[in-house]
Amino acid sequence: MRFLATAVLAVPLALAPCVANAQSLLDRPDNVSTDWVGSNGVLYFNFVHRFTTSPPPERKVTNFPTFLIATGIASKALIGVNYATNSPLAARYPNEWEFFGRYAPLQQEDGAPFDLGGQLDYNLSVKGVDGEVSLARREGPLRVIGVVRSIADTLDGNKRRFSFGGGGTLRFGRFIAVTGDATTLTDRRVDEKIAWSAGLHIALPNTPHTLSLHVSNASTSTLQGFARGGDRRRYGFEFTIPIHVNRFFTTPEPVSAAAEGPPGVDVPSIPTVTDTATPPRPAVTNPAAPVVTAPTPTPTPTRADTARTTAAPARTNPTSAAARPAAPQPQRAAPKTVTARMKGQAYIPSSITIDAGTTVTWKNLDALIHTVTAVDKSFNSGVIAADGSYSHTFTKPGTYPIFCVAHPFMKATVVVK
Ligand SMILES: [Cu+2]
Structure with a gap:
């Protein structure tokens, strides 16, 4: 296990820098993260803590943390591991490890009509492979994401199960967004609820950090954890720490x-x-907006003008001007x-x-x-x-x-x- 984690961390150091898009928490709700791929040469350490409180009089607070360590590799790809220390997924196996790879080949920012992302992972708790495909589109301050998932359910006779759902973010300016999502297994059992989350996401000004304050009924931040909701609401937060590895390998x-x-x-x-x-x-410059030049006022012809025109017809003859269209216009390449x-x-x-x-x-x-x-x-x-x-x-x-x-x-x- 320690070797695998080391390998995950060592790979980025061997790769040449290449930039992909980084997404902050303002771009994704708490239980959907597939098309978040980060930037190459950046190590990501994100931690999620979700808390429940037991009934009174005890009111014991229990934490369900998930730690993500990942790195952008190549272009538009991310590899990493999610580690949850208090996972309810498998009995007597509270340490849940999810080793994942993500790829986001299409990004709206680069001119694609939508964002397309996918994740494949191996979850050690269920000893099985999970996957997700997501499609997202941004329209102004709103970003809508749809997901289809396939998870391994080895606890129930090695079945492959499917789920679908979606979520979205609504931005209020540069630093704040409200988010929500809901997903359901197609063959949900009685003890499995629709998984959902609702959050307030904040980009901390003048830092590379984003913070999510949220409530959800899902447990860990893995595809397995996102798959089903429980009876309890969990109140939590996620904090993102991007570490720019190339900072340490850059000569001034x-x-x-x-x-x-x-x-x-x-x-x-x-x-x-x-x-x-x-x-x-700044005011958004619309490239499609035509450049409007003030119209030159047409002088009212006076008697003198008319006389001049009559006297020198060659100078102002509109027919002759139209006959040589290129000559008076200097060929100037558009900037x-x-x-x-x-x-x-x-x-x-x-x-x-x-x-x-x-x-x-x-x-x-x-x-x-x-x-x-x-x-x-x-x-x-x-x-x-x-x-x-x-x-x-x-x-x-x-x-x-x-x-x-x-x-x-x-x-x-x-x-x-
Ligand atoms: Cu800078």
Whole structure:
């Protein structure tokens, strides 16, 4: 067991960094987590504690904790283990281990119509394989998730059982969401209730942590635990701790934070003509909205105008102007813009290739501050608050490595052709 856990932890260290999307607790209800895959090079330690109280007069509080240790691997994949120390799943086997792998090939953030995720795991308590497939879609502040599950029920004659259900999150701004879910086994027995949860999820401002305060009738945070609800309500919380492993393997950039001031605090902005750092919560620019130019007022023709037109018909002849459409319009390429994200303490994408003259806008989707700082110091965003963004126009061809002054392990490269 110890070997397996060590192996799970050792794998990420051997893999080259590659960025996938990280999802916080604001994106998932408490009993559905399938399409949460995290970022590569990040070790996740999440702990869930759910409590019950026995009837009076004793009122004994019992904790049912589940610990998750996982890491993003490759792209859009997560491997890890859930360990529950007080699992009611198997008699005389309170230590429940679930070794899982997750893959989320489709993500709406990358342009897919929905999020698609799947999990396969081996649960040592039931000595069987469980699986889940989830489909989610975000519409504004609402994210709806549907799940189909298959669990091994070795306690009942090695049966394979199925369940389905769904959940959702409703965001109130950047830091708060309310969540809920409900799932049921297709062949639910009398002692098995529909499993449900309801929660208030909070992103702690200026930290990478998210917190869930919730109530549920399910026991452990494994597919087995999510499968069935019990008689008792359990009040609990989940706290997420992402540990950026590459932080410890990153050599400081030649342009260090020391030159800019204390890391993560006051990064002075070095504005250039083409830079625009926007404050938090900027007005959403609709790319589809047409550029409206003020119409040039048509002067009322005066007698003099008419006279001039008559006198010099060649200058203002509309027919001749229309006959040569290209000539008066200088061929100007439309300025290109590229949008990138800062999420899960990573630049997404980590490599951008653009033509000279292109403007790149980085949006900060974390609850943390970030910077977009050129290693060669040619540009620097200064502090970009949560929800803020920063744009830089790259006019000269070249390769521009960038990093975040507050989190120097955050790196990306812009290649300008
Ligand atoms: Cu940062």
